[in-house]
Amino acid sequence: MSEVDEGIEEQDTSSSGNGQKVNLEAIMHVPLDISVELGRVELPLHIVSRLHRGMVLDLKKEANAEVDILANGRVFARGEVVSADGKLGVRVVEVVPQGDRIQSLS
Numbered sequence: 001m002s003e004v005d006e007g008i009e010e011q012d013t014s015s016s017g018n019g020q021k022v023n024l025e026a027i028m029h030v031p032l033d034i035s036v037e038l039g040r041v042e043l044p045l046h047i048v049s050r051l052h053r054g055m056v057l058d059l060k061k062e063a064n065a066e067v068d069i070l071a072n073g074r075v076f077a078r079g080e081v082v083s084a085d086g087k088l089g090v091r092v093v094e095v096v097p098q099g100d101r102i103q104s105l106s
Contacts, residue, residue: 036069036079036090067092 039059051057067088069077079090 014059030043035070035073036081037070038081 039061041057041059043057043069064080066078066080067090068075069092071078076096078096079092080091080092082091
């Protein structure tokens, strides 16, 4: 079991009122599409048609700003871009509270 897996096998569902334990193992292998959104920009088609290699798109974000981490297109955490051995990664700095994640589904 990895560091990420530790402590998530069972969770108390006391919010359901019955206090039952739920075994999350049944869904632990469901694949999720994880992506990191550095920023967004809306461009008219005539600009997009002229894009070429080497052009820079202004994402209207500071270079050291936090990035959104999405699971299946929904923000579940925020992080910061890090570089290690010439490769980029993202350090998770905040996980969106469960209540906010549930609200974003509706």
